[in-house]
Every structure is written in structure tokens, then in C-alpha cells.
Amino acid sequence: MGVLEILKERGFVEAVTHDEELSAYLDGGRATCYIGFDPxxxxxxxxxxxxIMxxxxxxxxxxxxxxxxxGGTGLIGDPSGKTEMRKVITQKEVDVNRAGIRKQLARFIDFNEDKALLLDNGEWLKGLEYIPFLRDIGRHFSVNRMIKAESYKMxxxxxxxxxxxxxxxxxxQAYDFMELSQRYDCLLQMGGSDQWGNIVAGIDLVRRTQQKKAFGITFPLxxxxxxxxxxxTHKGAVWLDPERTPPYxxxxxxVNCDDADVARFMALFTFLPMEEIxxxxxxxxxxxxxxxxxLAWEATVIAHGMDAAKASYEAACAMFGAPEIPDTCFSSSTIPRSAKGGADAVPGTAYDRAALDKGIAAVDIFAEVGLCKSKSDARRLLNQGGGYLNDExxxxxxxxxxxxHATDGEILLRAGKKKYHKLILK
Incomplete structure (x- = not known):
């Protein structure tokens, strides 16, 4: 099965340009494709x-x-899918953010020996001269056509x-596609459904300036x-950076996804075979x-590595018990079929004994350690009976x-059914 068919089977594809020609292009040997990431x-x-997947x-x-x-377009901001102008960022912020993005992408794709590339469009955009750009590139664009694009209409x-x-x-963005086509023979751009107009514009520019057939794939929201x-989530975005969202x-x-989403998320966010899914x-x-x-195990292994997944799995087993997974199910998964159990991966905060000797109100601690976003959220949760101290x-x-309240120097707090945090007395 070709990669386009794999992506379609697993639920990635919303729309493609030149379906049969794209399939033939991908089946014809090593192709180069790209996706843009906003820094x-x-x-x-x-x-x-x-x-990323x-x-x-x-x-x-x-x-x-x-x-x-x-790095270039990020200094301007993509209006696609936005009802208000994006915050303008500085070059220094772009540099820091680019380094973080590379580190995360390296968990999913191999950058060794140019098997994959991480590029910055600032390399070619920031040196553009306005008049030559209008003359050579702007003349290929129709304003009438541009304002019909969903990204602009919104x-x-x-x-x-x-x-x-x-x-x-x-x-x-169309100029990016043209540059990547010239420099790296990249003829496929992929992106979210809100990028359709930008991708089609790039395909047209590549055709007009280089007489090459280029392609596009968009993914559903x-x-x-x-x-x-x-x-x-109620806490905001779930980040790939373990410093922002700990692996546990x-x-x-x-683990907490809806029942109706499990199979779909497995197809999209793991590499398990579809027959198992x-x-x-x-x-x-x-x-x-x-x-x-x-699902949680496989997704965590991919994003954070085997050790982080193992620690998170064992912590979950310690709290909720080990899942029973028959050997006949998910045979391709590396998930342990039995668990030792351990709570080391449960998020924790070192806390001063002297402060707790006097006592601290639950509403203050729940907000302070991040079990709730704010004191008002914590008050609401606790008034509704959703807060627990050592499972009471x-x-x-x-x-x-x-x-x-401490046992072996630790106090276990819980918000709702499954959100835990330890106070580690010092």
C-alpha cells in the first residue's frame, strides 16, 4: 500500500490535488514534501x-x-483560521522557538544524514527586495481570486x-513552495484544511515560474x-514539551479520551497496524x-521516549490498577503486559514542613500546585466535592x-477522578 493510501486509511486526508498523479508521484520513488510550522x-x-505524524x-x-x-512569515502572522491579528513576535523569540520545535520534531522524524530537514523561510524571505518581488511574483496573483479564499474571508x-x-x-507562502521546489525538488506541500488556499496558490506559482507539477494534501481539523x-483541555493546550506538560x-x-475517539486517535496518533486498531x-x-x-502508552513513547512512558504507565497502574491486555490484542504494542506499579511519575511539589505545620487551606494549595487554574476554580471544585486528600x-x-496528613513524607491530592499531585515534605 502506498503512503497516500495509508494516510487516507488512517484518517489524515481531507482533500488532495491531482489525486491519481499525486499517487503516481509518491509511488515513483523518493519524494520530498513539507509542512510549515508557526514559530x-x-x-x-x-x-x-x-x-507531525x-x-x-x-x-x-x-x-x-x-x-x-x-522565521520570516512568523514575523507577519498567518491569518488562516484566525478572526484577529496574531501577536507580532521578535527575531529573538523566533530563534528560541525554532530550537524548541526542532527538538520536538526529532522525536518523530529522523534528521540524521539529511533524511529529514528543518529549514527556516527567513533564509530567503528576509532578503527579498520589494519591487523585484512585486514584478516577478506579485504579477501571478489575482486579488479577485485571493479574497475568495476562506483564510481571507474570515x-x-x-x-x-x-x-x-x-x-x-x-x-x-507560495514563494516558500517555489523556493523549496527550486532548492530541494520539493513538490508536495501538506497542511491543515485552513491552508488549502495557500497551498493551491503555491502550486500555481510553481507551475507558472518553473513549469513543474506540484501537489497538495490537506488534513481535517x-x-x-x-x-x-x-x-x-480545561488547563489549556497539551504541549509536546515535557517542561510544559509532564509525560504523566x-x-x-x-487515557482520558472519550470512548468514541479511541480507534480514531489510535489510527492518527500511533503507528499500530490498522488490523489491530x-x-x-x-x-x-x-x-x-x-x-x-x-493508546496512551504508544503516544507517550513516540513523543517522550520509552523511559517516560514506562514511568507514566507504572504511576497510572499504582493509582488505578494495571490494565488487563490479552496477548491476542495489540500484539504490535510494546506496552507491558504486567506492571510493577510505582508513583514516581505523578507530578509533585516539594513543600516546606513548617508551612504545613500551621496548615494551609485546600483552596490555596490546589491553585498553587496547578490542580486548578485559579483559586476561584479550586473553590468551585472543592465546594462540589471534587477534591480529595489521600483519597478522602x-x-x-x-x-x-x-x-x-503525610504518609512517608508525602501527601496525595486529587482533583476529580484522575488528576493527582503529590506534596513532598522537606
Whole structure:
């Protein structure tokens, strides 16, 4: 099966250009493809995983992926999918963010020996001269056609409107495609569904300036079965940077997905064979919970490595018990079929004994250690009976947490059913 068919089978593809010709191009030998990443943060998040996993599938099938960091376009901001203008960032921020993005992408794709490339479009965009750019590139673009693109229509119809800076974004992204085609023989651009207009513009520019046939693939916007944008939680984004989202929390994000999403997420966010994933559609109850553990394990191994996944798995087993996974299920998964159990990966905070000798209100600690976003959230949770101290429900938001609550120097707090945090007394 060719890589395009693999991506379609696993649910990655929303639209393609020149379907049969693209399939023939990918089947004809090593191809080079790219996806752009906005350097507005030092970490990518779970919402970026569809694009990242698509690049990984490309590489696994013999092709060369390029991650293009928008060091040039990031200084302007892509209006696609946005109803307001993006915050302008500095070159220093771009440099820091690019380094963070490379580190995360390296977990998914192999950059050794030019098997994959991480490039920065600032290399060619920041030296452009305005008049030559208008003469050589701008003449190929129709304003009438541009304003019909969804990425522009959303901004034009917003209260803030579309700035002239943002209006240039389509030209610059198309120019990226042209440059990558010239420099690296890259003839396939991939991206989210909101990038369709930009991708098509790039294909047209490559055809006009280089007389080459280029291609595009777009991916659907992934939402949970309850309609929430992928990677969004009550705490905000789920980051790939372990400093922002610890591996245990990352693992728990996947364990806590809706039953209806398990098979779909396995197809998108793991490399397990589809014939094993198909089994999930018939599972329910305890077996479906075990499938969630497999999803969490595989996703965490890919993003954070085997050691982090093992620590997270054992911590989860210590809290909730080990999942029962028959040897006949998910035979390709490396998940342990038995667990020692250990709570070392549960997030913890070193806490001063002297402070707890006097006692601290539960509402203050829950907000301080991140079990709740704020004191008002903590008060609401505790008043509703959703806070626990050593697995006993906290009676009131101002209940004092004391040194005497510690066992072996630790106090276990819980928000809701599955969100734990340790206070480690010092």
C-alpha cells in the first residue's frame, strides 16, 4: 500500500490535488514534501500532531520530509483560521522557538544524514527586495481570486478586518513552495484544511515560474467526539514539551479520551497496524479502558521516549490498577503486559514542613500546585466535592492541609477522578 493510501486509511486526508498523479508521484520513488510550522511558541502541541505524524509516515515510506519554520512569515502572522491579528513576535523569540520545535520534531522524524530537514523561510524571505518581488511574483496573483479564499474571508468579515501585512501572507507562502521546489525538488506541500488556499496558490506559482507539477494534501481539523478542538483541555493546550506538560499528564490526556475517539486517535496518533486498531470498534467496558492505556502508552513513547512512558504507565497502574491486555490484542504494542506499579511519575511539589505545620487551606494549595487554574476554580471544585486528600473527599474549600496528613513524607491530592499531585515534605 502506498503512503497516500495509508494516510487516507488512517484518517489524515481531507482533500488532495491531482489525486491519481499525486499517487503516481509518491509511488515513483523518493519524494520530498513539507509542512510549515508557526514559530509563535517554543513548543508544539497536540493540535500539531496530525501534521507531525503525516511527516513521520512519509519518512517511514521512503520519502524525505521538510519541517519549515516560519522565521520570516512568523514575523507577519498567518491569518488562516484566525478572526484577529496574531501577536507580532521578535527575531529573538523566533530563534528560541525554532530550537524548541526542532527538538520536538526529532522525536518523530529522523534528521540524521539529511533524511529529514528543518529549514527556516527567513533564509530567503528576509532578503527579498520589494519591487523585484512585486514584478516577478506579485504579477501571478489575482486579488479577485485571493479574497475568495476562506483564510481571507474570515478576517475580512471580522471586526478587526484584514491588514495589508496579512494580505501578503499567501504570496509569501507560495514563494516558500517555489523556493523549496527550486532548492530541494520539493513538490508536495501538506497542511491543515485552513491552508488549502495557500497551498493551491503555491502550486500555481510553481507551475507558472518553473513549469513543474506540484501537489497538495490537506488534513481535517481534528476535534473530539464532544466537539472540542484537539489538544484543548480545561488547563489549556497539551504541549509536546515535557517542561510544559509532564509525560504523566500527557499519558493521562490520552487515557482520558472519550470512548468514541479511541480507534480514531489510535489510527492518527500511533503507528499500530490498522488490523489491530479495528478490534477497538468492538470493545467496551474494561477492554476499551485497556485500549485507552495502549493508546496512551504508544503516544507517550513516540513523543517522550520509552523511559517516560514506562514511568507514566507504572504511576497510572499504582493509582488505578494495571490494565488487563490479552496477548491476542495489540500484539504490535510494546506496552507491558504486567506492571510493577510505582508513583514516581505523578507530578509533585516539594513543600516546606513548617508551612504545613500551621496548615494551609485546600483552596490555596490546589491553585498553587496547578490542580486548578485559579483559586476561584479550586473553590468551585472543592465546594462540589471534587477534591480529595489521600483519597478522602475534602469537606470544605477552606479545610486545612497539615503535616499530620503525610504518609512517608508525602501527601496525595486529587482533583476529580484522575488528576493527582503529590506534596513532598522537606
Amino acid at each position: 509563535t511558541a517554543s513548543s508544539l502541541h497536540v493540535g500539531s500532531l496530525v501534521c 503525516a511527516l513521520a509516515h512519509m519518512q517511514r515510506n521512503g520519502h524525505r520530509p521538510i519541517g519549515l519554520v516560519g 478576517r475580512i468579515n471580522s471586526d478587526e478586518g484584514l491588514t495589508f501585512i496579512e494580505f501578503n501572507y499567501m504570496l509569501l 481534528i476535534t473530539t467526539s464532544s466537539g472540542i478542538k484537539m489538544g484543548k 499528564e500527557y499519558y493521562q490526556f490520552w 479495528e478490534q477497538v470498534k468492538k470493545m467496551e467496558g474494561a477492554m476499551l479502558n485497556s485500549a485507552k492505556a495502549v 473527599r475534602i469537606a470544605a474549600f477552606d479545610q486545612l492541609i497539615l503535616t499530620s
